[in-house]
Amino acid sequence: MEKKLIKLSDFYVLFLFMIVISAFLLYFQFIFGILSFLLTFISFILILYYIKNKNSEYEEDVKKHRDSLNNIASEVVYKMPFPIAVLNNKGRVKWYSPKFSQLFAGQDIVGIDINAKISSFDILKVLEKKSGSVAWKTEKFDYIVYYNVVKDEDNGDVNVVIYLLDNLEFSNLKKKYDDETLSSALIYIDNYEDVRSNASEDFRTLLVAEMDKMIINYFSSFGAIVRKYDSGKYIVILNNFILQKVKDDKFSIFDKLKAIKISGNIKPTLSVGVGIGGKNPFERYKESQTALDMALGRGGAQVVFKNGEELEFYGGKNSKGVERNKVKARVISQALEKMIKESSEVFVMGHKNPDMDCFGAGLGVMAICKELKKDCYMVLEDVPVTIKNVYDRIRVGEPSYINMMISPEKAYDICKDTSLVILVDNSRKLSTEAPYLLDVTSKIVVIDHHRMGKDFVENPMLTYLEPYASSACELVTEIIYYMFEKVDVNKLVAEALLAGIVVDTKNFYYQTGVRTFEMASYLKRFGADSIAVKHLFKDNFNTIKLKSNVLSNAISYRNYICIGVFPEELEESMLIAAQSADDLLGVLDIECSFVLTIVSGQIHISGRSLGKISVQLILEKLGGGGHYTSAGARLNCSMEEAIEKLKRAIDEYLMEENIDESNFN
Numbered sequence: 105m106e107k108k109l110i111k112l113s114d115f116y117v118l119f120l121f122m123i124v125i126s127a128f129l130l131y132f133q134f135i136f137g138i139l140s141f142l143l144t145f146i147s148f149i150l151i152l153y154y155i156k157n158k159n160s161e162y163e164e165d166v167k168k169h170r171d172s173l174n175n176i177a178s179e180v181v182y183k184m185p186f187p188i189a190v191l192n193n194k195g196r197v198k199w200y201s202p203k204f205s206q207l208f209a210g211q212d213i214v215g216i217d218i219n220a221k222i223s224s225f226d227i228l229k230v231l232e233k234k235s236g237s238v239a240w241k242t243e244k245f246d247y248i249v250y251y252n253v254v255k256d257e258d259n260g261d262v263n264v265v266i267y268l269l270d271n272l273e274f275s276n277l278k279k280k281y282d283d284e285t286l287s288s289a290l291i292y293i294d295n296y297e298d299v300r301s302n303a304s305e306d307f308r309t310l311l312v313a314e315m316d317k318m319i320i321n322y323f324s325s326f327g328a329i330v331r332k333y334d335s336g337k338y339i340v341i342l343n344n345f346i347l348q349k350v351k352d353d354k355f356s357i358f359d360k361l362k363a364i365k366i367s368g369n370i371k372p373t374l375s376v377g378v379g380i381g382g383k384n385p386f387e388r389y390k391e392s393q394t395a396l397d398m399a400l401g402r403g404g405a406q407v408v409f410k411n412g413e414e415l416e417f418y419g420g421k422n423s424k425g426v427e428r429n430k431v432k433a434r435v436i437s438q439a440l441e442k443m444i445k446e447s448s449e450v451f452v453m454g455h456k457n458p459d460m461d462c463f464g465a466g467l468g469v470m471a472i473c474k475e476l477k478k479d480c481y482m483v484l485e486d487v488p489v490t491i492k493n494v495y496d497r498i499r500v501g502e503p504s505y506i507n508m509m510i511s512p513e514k515a516y517d518i519c520k521d522t523s524l525v526i527l528v529d530n531s532r533k534l535s536t537e538a539p540y541l542l543d544v545t546s547k548i549v550v551i552d553h554h555r556m557g558k559d560f561v562e563n564p565m566l567t568y569l570e571p572y573a574s575s576a577c578e579l580v581t582e583i584i585y586y587m588f589e590k591v592d593v594n595k596l597v598a599e600a601l602l603a604g605i606v607v608d609t610k611n612f613y614y615q616t617g618v619r620t621f622e623m624a625s626y627l628k629r630f631g632a633d634s635i636a637v638k639h640l641f642k643d644n645f646n647t648i649k650l651k652s653n654v655l656s657n658a659i660s661y662r663n664y665i666c667i668g669v670f671p672e673e674l675e676e677s678m679l680i681a682a683q684s685a686d687d688l689l690g691v692l693d694i695e696c697s698f699v700l701t702i703v704s705g706q707i708h709i710s711g712r713s714l715g716k717i718s719v720q721l722i723l724e725k726l727g728g729g730g731h732y733t734s735a736g737a738r739l740n741c742s743m744e745e746a747i748e749k750l751k752r753a754i755d756e757y758l759m760e761e762n763i764d765e766s767n768f769n
Contacts, residue, residue, distance in 0.1 A: 115151055122147065187247075191264040195219045195227030198263065207245065207268075218266070225249060230264055239271070246272040283345035288389045289378045290396045291319060294404035295370060296336030302370040311366050318364070319374075322357040326350055344380065355407060355418065373405040381411040402555035403571035417724070430619075433579075436568045437586035440526075440549060443566060444478050447524035447547060451515055453483035453537045454576075455530035457678060457703075460640070461575045463491040464604030465528035465551065467498070467597045468580035470505055475591055481518070482509045483537045489676040493640045494600050501596045512538035519544045526551065529576035531569060532559045532729075551579050553608075555720065557729045571731070574620040577604030581623040598630035603637045610686060614715070614733045643683075647676055654684040654699060661751060662758075665717075666697040671743060673702040678710070685712040700746055707739040707746040717763070725753040 122144040130137025187204035189197050195218050205213060208221075219227055224238040230251050240247045247268040254263050293299070293315065303311045312335075319338055320330045326349050328342035342350075355376070362371040377396025379388040395410035402408070406419035444450055452469040454462030466482045473480030482505075487495050499506045510518075515538055519525070524547045531552040533539050542548060548564040553573040573579050581601050584591060593601075605624055609616045612624075643651075650670065658668035666688040670680050681701040688697035689712055696713035709726070711719030713733045720735040726749060728737025739746045757763075 111155075119144065119148065186270065187268040189218070189266050191218055191227070191266065193227070193231060193262040193264070195225070195230075195264070204268070222249060225251075225266075227264070231262070240268070241271075241275075246270070246275050283348075284343050286341060286343050286385060286388070287347055287378060287380045288385065288392045289340040289342065289347075289376055290392045291338040291340060292375045292396060292400065292404075293336035294373045294375050294400070296372070299367055299370050299372045302368045303366060304368070307366045311364065314364055314366070315361065315372055318360055319357060322360065323350070347378065347380070351418075358405070358419065375399040375404040376407040378407065378409045380409060381414075398556050398560070417721075433568075433582045434586045436566065437583040439566055440472075440568075440583060441476065441587050443524055443547065443549065444473060444476050447478070448520065448522040449518070450478055450480040450524045450526060451483055451519060451541060452480060452526045452528060453515075453541070454528050455532075455535045456485070456537060457488050457490070458484070458529075458537075459490045459682075460494060460600075460607040461577050461604035462529035463494060464600035464602075465576035465580045467505060467600045468577065468584060469526050469528060469551075470508060471593055471597045472580075472584060472587065475588060480508060481515060483512055483515045483541065484509045485512055485537050488678070490679050493642070494603060497640070498596055498600070502594055505597070512541070515541055516544070521545050521547075523547065524549065527561065527564075528552070528580065530554070531561055531567075532557055533561050534559060551576060551583070553579060554730055557724075572615070572617070574615045574617070575605050575608035577601045577608070578620055578623050581605075581627060582619070585623070585626055593627075593630040595631040595633075598627045598632040599636050599640075602627045602632040602634075603640050606637055607641070608734070615731060643679075647680060650674075650676075650680050651684050651687065654680065655687055658684075658688055658697075658699075660694075661754070664693055664695045665754065666691060666694050667747065667750065668697070668699040669743060669747070670699060670701040673705075677701040677703050678708055681708060681710040685710040688712070689714055698750060700743060700750070702743075703738070707741060707743060709737045709739070709746070709750060711735045711737075718757070718761075721761075722750075722753050722757045725756060726750065 122140070126137055126140035126144055128137075129140045187201060187207055189200040189204045192198050197213050197216050197218060200213060205211065208216075219225055222238070222240045224240060230236070231253060234253045235251065237248050237250045240249050248271045249266055249268050251264055251266045254265055255261070256263060299315075300308055300312060315336075316332060320332070323330045323340050323342070326342070326346045328340050328346050328350075330338055330340050332338050358374060361374065364372070375396060377392045377394070377399055379391025379393070379395055381391050382388040391410045391412075395408040395415075398410070398415065399406050399408040402417070406417060409416040409418070450469070450473050452466045452473075454466055458466070470480045470482060495506075519541055521544065523545045525541055525545055526549045527536060528551050530536060531550045531554065533542055536542070542561060546563070546565070548561060549566040549568075550561055550564045551568045553570055553576050555571045556569060568579055568583070570579060577600075584593065602624060605620065605627075606612070609620065612620070650672075654668045654670045658666045661667050668684055668688060670677060670684065674680075678701065681699040685697045685699040688694060688699070691697075694714075696711065696717045696719055698709055698711045698719070700707055700709050702708070709723060709728065711723050711730070711734070713719045715733055718732045720730050720732050723729065723735040723737040726737040726739060728735055730736055739749060741749070
């Protein structure tokens with residue numbers, strides 16, 4: 105029978121019985137009652153003595169047992185097969201096991217600061233959380249460091265016990281699993297028909313066979329399975345280990361295809377979509393399809409990796425676009441005409457703080473709807489300085505258009521599931537004037553010339569996205585051109601469309617193709633006056649002075665990049681930043697420029713390039729986007745932090761693209 109503490113309460117019933125008997129005797133026999141009470145008292149004293157002795161023996165046994173257990177526990181802890189240490193509340197080692205010492209070459213490490221040895225270990229966070237774990241991974245070790253905060257009841261000291269479990273085997277197993285996980289890639293030769301038709305007729309078959317052979321051999325050399333399923337289209341099955349080797353090779357197949365001599369002047373380019381997310385091969389295949397669509401939507405000649413909601417882009421650094429297909433423009437215009445006619449009403453909207461291209465394209469869509477006799481509303485929150493001149497001209501000369509411009513709130517009240525929403529110069533839901541409008545109806549059309557971004561509008565019914573077009577106004581003008589055999593576009597609307605083309609091409613300097621001039625010429629037929637367009641871009645004297653301050657205080661970075669700052673938040677801040685960035689490109693030896701300003705409490709960056717550097721890829725690293733030669737981004741930080749982030753993004757881009765900076769000096 106196990107020993108236990110004896111309590112006086114265990115004898116309460118006995119004493120109660122004795123007291124009752126004594127009282128009974130005292131009542132009938134006084135002498136015997138006194139003797140009985142005396143006997144009860146003596147029994148009480150003896151029992152107290154007995155309890156004290158027995159409990160002393162019990163406590164002595166417990167002490168011996170505790171000491172024995174402490175010795176055993178100390179021995180067990182000391183000889184634990186994994187490292188253990190005790191730290192004080194400053195993170196310094198108070199005690200450690202031999203296994204822990206082995207991590208530091210057997211040195212005496214009492215008093216060392218564990219924060220300096222394990223970078224992921226923060227004593228302040230540990231004391232706050234009380235218990236948890238952190239990872240400690242070096243070239244030699246891979247441990248999970250578990251910790252518990254323990255308070256010493258004797259002296260009140262706070263200690264931290266840490267014990268390390270070796271995670272190397274699990275990490276190796278996980279890496280092996282990750283490496284062997286299958287992914288799929290879809291490959292598409294962007295300009296297959298152009299390359300084929302451009303080659304000499306005698307070499308066309310040979311050229312196609314050479315491209316097939318080169319693509320199949322390239323991926324097969326890494327151990328992947330490649331199958332061609334259509335002209336210029338391939339599917340690749342590979343695991344992540346092979347995919348990493350292809351990444352390390354920097355997809356040299358892109359350059360190898362361009363080196364094919366018999367391809368003539370037009371060199372083949374590839375778009376690749378890789379699906380690395382999903383729970384099974386089918387889901388990964390669907391992701392690769394989405395990734396390929398994203399690559400094509402961003403202009404082609406690049407690789408897009410899709411892992412769930414995460415997207416990673418490789419390539420897309422070529423500023424020279426492929427020849428756009430006129431057939432596509434005709435098909436888009438016919439499909440859009442049908443959708444407009446079948447809708448109850450049309451809402452057109454661009455991006456927040458619309459510029460001339462955005463506003464002009466919106467007016468063009470309104471002109472289309474007017475010709476088709478369909479009600480159309482432009483969703484416009486306010487009139488920023490960038491479009492004030494053209495807005496005032498329309499307000500005076502063609503007020504019927506202004507009457508159809510409504511606020512986002514009113515648009516939401518009118519819009520229904522039979523309405524058609526057309527986005528111009530923007531394909532990002534959160535950048536629109538009224539994002540919630542896209543949740544009311546599923547009938548959505550996108551007309552944009554920016555590369556497809558991560559937050560592209562979900563499931564539009566029609567997408568006309570041409571990254572190599574000069575502007576959204578050019579695309580809308582093309583739609584008008586192919587939609588109507590005879591049409592009379594209002595002169596002021598034609599000038600707004602021409603102004604949008606002019607502003608985005610910087611007076612036909614950048615991102616300008618044959619079709620850009622064709623559409624400009626087409627707009628001239630409706631009376632678009634170049635002088636009148638020039639007047640739309642006139643600035644007041646104060647704006648000129650503010651731009652001059654930006655230019656005079658701009659700094660040179662890496663000798664061929666200009667960075668300017670306009671630190672004031674004014675109504676025309678974005679306009680000043682954009683125009684100043686354009687003007688800085690006129691500086692000798694400058695290849696690209698960035699101007700930072702303050703808009704709505706955030707730092708807005710306008711980037712411009714002459715073509716050798718992609719400001720779009722640079723500003724994408726900061727959450728922005730745009731064109732190869734013209735892009736923007738918003739940062740929620742101080743101006744100084746924004747400049748440092750911009751410089752880091754520039755450095756990362758130059759390193760990733762292996763750009764030879766000697767060409768700029």
